Amino acid sequence: MTAVDFSTTIANAWFPSPIFTASGCASSGRELAQFFPLHDIGGVVTKSVMNKARTGRPTPRMAETASGMLNSIGLQGPGIDAFIAKDIPYLIEQKARIIVSIAGETVEEYATLARKLRSVSGISAVEVNISCPNVENRGLVFACDPEASRRVIDGVRRTLGGELPIIAKLSPDVTDLVSIAKGVVDAGADALALINTVLGMVINLDTMRPHLGGKTGGLSGPAIKPIAIRAVYQVHEAMPKVPILGMGGISNGRDALEMIAAGASGVSIGTASFGNPMALMNISNELRELLALKGFASIRDAVGFAHRVEEAK
Amino acid sequence: MATINKNATSMQAVLMSNKRVGQYHQLIVNIGDSASLCKPGNFVAISVGGDSSRMILRRAFAISRVSSNSTFGGTMELIIAPHGQGSKWLCSQIEGAVLDVVVPLGTAFGIPTEPVPVLLVGGGYGSAPLFGLAEVLNARGCRVDMLLGASTAGKIYAPMEGKRAVNSLRIYTEDGSMGQMGRVTDPIAGLIADLNIAVVYSCGPMAMLSAINAITHGTEVVHQCAVEESMACGIGICMTCVLPVADEDGDVSMLRSCIDGPVMDGALVQWDKVGRAL
Numbered sequence: 001m002t003a004v005d006f007s008t009t010i011a012n013a014w015f016p017s018p019i020f021t022a023s024g025c026a027s028s029g030r031e032l033a034q035f036f037p038l039h040d041i042g043g044v045v046t047k048s049v050m051n052k053a054r055t056g057r058p059t060p061r062m063a064e065t066a067s068g069m070l071n072s073i074g075l076q077g078p079g080i081d082a083f084i085a086k087d088i089p090y091l092i093e094q095k096a097r098i099i100v101s102i103a104g105e106t107v108e109e110y111a112t113l114a115r116k117l118r119s120v121s122g123i124s125a126v127e128v129n130i131s132c133p134n135v136e137n138r139g140l141v142f143a144c145d146p147e148a149s150r151r152v153i154d155g156v157r158r159t160l161g162g163e164l165p166i167i168a169k170l171s172p173d174v175t176d177l178v179s180i181a182k183g184v185v186d187a188g189a190d191a192l193a194l195i196n197t198v199l200g201m202v203i204n205l206d207t208m209r210p211h212l213g214g215k216t217g218g219l220s221g222p223a224i225k226p227i228a229i230r231a232v233y234q235v236h237e238a239m240p241k242v243p244i245l246g247m248g249g250i251s252n253g254r255d256a257l258e259m260i261a262a263g264a265s266g267v268s269i270g271t272a273s274f275g276n277p278m279a280l281m282n283i284s285n286e287l288r289e290l291l292a293l294k295g296f297a298s299i300r301d302a303v304g305f306a307h308r309v310e311e312a313k
Numbered sequence: 314m315a316t317i318n319k320n321a322t323s324m325q326a327v328l329m330s331n332k333r334v335g336q337y338h339q340l341i342v343n344i345g346d347s348a349s350l351c352k353p354g355n356f357v358a359i360s361v362g363g364d365s366s367r368m369i370l371r372r373a374f375a376i377s378r379v380s381s382n383s384t385f386g387g388t389m390e391l392i393i394a395p396h397g398q399g400s401k402w403l404c405s406q407i408e409g410a411v412l413d414v415v416v417p418l419g420t421a422f423g424i425p426t427e428p429v430p431v432l433l434v435g436g437g438y439g440s441a442p443l444f445g446l447a448e449v450l451n452a453r454g455c456r457v458d459m460l461l462g463a464s465t466a467g468k469i470y471a472p473m474e475g476k477r478a479v480n481s482l483r484i485y486t487e488d489g490s491m492g493q494m495g496r497v498t499d500p501i502a503g504l505i506a507d508l509n510i511a512v513v514y515s516c517g518p519m520a521m522l523s524a525i526n527a528i529t530h531g532t533e534v535v536h537q538c539a540v541e542e543s544m545a546c547g548i549g550i551c552m553t554c555v556l557p558v559a560d561e562d563g564d565v566s567m568l569r570s571c572i573d574g575p576v577m578d579g580a581l582v583q584w585d586k587v588g589r590a591l
Contacts (some may be wrong), residue, residue: 024552025550025551026550027549027550027552030316030317030549031317031318031548031549031550031572032548032550033317034317034318034319034321035318035321035323035548047552055557055566055567055590055591056552056555056567057590058588058589058590059542059543059553059554059555059556059587059588060543060553060588061552061553061554061555062543062544062545062551062553062554064368064369064370064545066367067367067369068369069369069370069545071545071551071553073551073552073553076552076555076567213588213590221369222369251369271369272369273546273550274369274370274371274545274546274550274551275360275369275370275371275546276323276360276371276413277318277321277323277415277546277548278323
């Protein structure tokens with residue numbers, strides 16, 4: 001078996017590995033650095049940061065479900081200025097490749113965030129999270145509205161200029177994901193992150209009320225993997241040239257290869273890290289072995305392989 | 314070098330023994346050299362349910378004691394109440410089972426630099442880590458008095474050998490089935506005054522910690538409490554186990570009980586805001 005070319009590209013950004021953290025599942029990176037070197041993975045996708053510091057939702061913020069969990073954090077974070085001052089330099093010092101995830105309440109807030117990031121060096125790409133489910137007003141989930149999605153991405157693109165790749169993070173909780181994906185690509189997104197968590201709820205039978213402080217939460221973990229694979233497959237089928245960072249319940253090398261075969265150029269690992277701090281390393285090793293076993297010479301060869309035209313018999 | 318989780322290791326650890334103790338289980342797990350890194354107040358996160366489990370999250374347990382010189386290498390003792398699916402699975406494991414553990418995690422109890430009188434207060438199986446703590450405090454020369462409380466006798470955890478390091482141990486049950494009838498918080502104010510207590514260490518349900526804090530609030534007595542919030546990861550990445558805590562300037566933020574705790578300064582925890590939006 002020859003060594004597999006494990007590198008991948010997302011728009012103009014090159015990464016030595018297709019395995020990334022998922023936004024909101026690695027905090028700012030410091031917490032995982034004890035378990036593996038952050039430069040050994042494709043990159044760290046940071047927790048979505050907003051313009052101002054934010055305390056997030058009340059507890060309980062978590063409920064374990066069958067093969068999954070609900071979270072209701074509500075974008076707790078330090079705000080972009082503290083993030084740029086403290087977290088980015090740390091990640092650069094670790095020689096990690098950085099994808100900064102941003103979230104806003106208005107189109108203008110996203111543009112403000114983009115403006116503040118424009119002059120920061122050491123960033124590989126910007127993930128524009130327009131699909132966090134844990135906001136008070138569902139109307140603010142931009143990714144549920146094609147027009148609002150377009151406006152956000154357009155504003156970020158104009159502010160950021162042409163160089164830094166924009167990855168738009170979308171929600172699976174929509175009727176027609178492909179049309180929303182096409183809309184944000186038209187507006188200037190270079191790549192897509194699929195999928196954010198799926199909106200869910202648990203009723204606590206002791207209190208006979210919704211268990212989470214925020215009532216609803218985002219479902220993640222293996223329970224949503226088939227939804228994620230489907231979403232990536234559909235979008236890749238419609239736009240095979242647009243790179244996808246795939247995520248949703250990926251917990252082992254086999255899951256990662258499914259995601260890549262569906263059309264993802266990179267795979268983000270989220271909830272699996274909660275259950276195992278070594279998850280990114282284990283998944284990387286398993287994926288590398290599996291690719292070699294299946295005869296793939298590179299990640300590039302495997303991306304979208306499930307879409308191949310049937311060979312003539 | 315990592316600054317967070319800096320002593321933590323992810324490892325496969327052999328279960329050396331599993332004994333039922335009243336309503337709890339005492340598990341002894343071989344964690345090798347990591348035992349020497351565990352301090353009272355630290356916890357361990359353990360995978361539950363086996364490889365095909367639908368329980369995807371680890372369960373966090375306080376480490377009650379460690380032993381570094383046993384014939385098997387370093388071991389840790391856990392006292393577990395089998396009340397949820399995960400803890401029931403763990404309590405059903407037999408000797409020789411291999412557990413997937415991450416240890417040690419969390420902030421430990423602070424030990425006074427001077428041999429001052431201290432009071433340890435435990436609720437239910439929250440008393441477990443206090444016995445290891447008592448030994449450390451005793452070695453520091455502190456006079457250690459202990460109060461344990463629970464709703465009923467079966468929920469009191471008080472091993473015979475644990476009493477060696479304490480000057481006095483009083484037990485309170487709400488139904489009077491063991492020790493005195495009443496709440497463990499009843500005698501605290503009196504003991505603080507009589508024994509000139511400098512530090513109260515507490516571990517147990519949040520309501521108990523909050524009640525203790527109401528007693529120490531506004532006094533010179535330091536209250537170090539091990540808090541309880543449901544955790545998904547135990548290593549600081551999920552942001553679910555947060556509590557409102559003030560800093561020295563009085564600014565309140567949501568701190569993670571896994572890495573900024575579980576041991577926190579009770580005077581800084583905003584007890585009235587727990588479970589509320591800030």
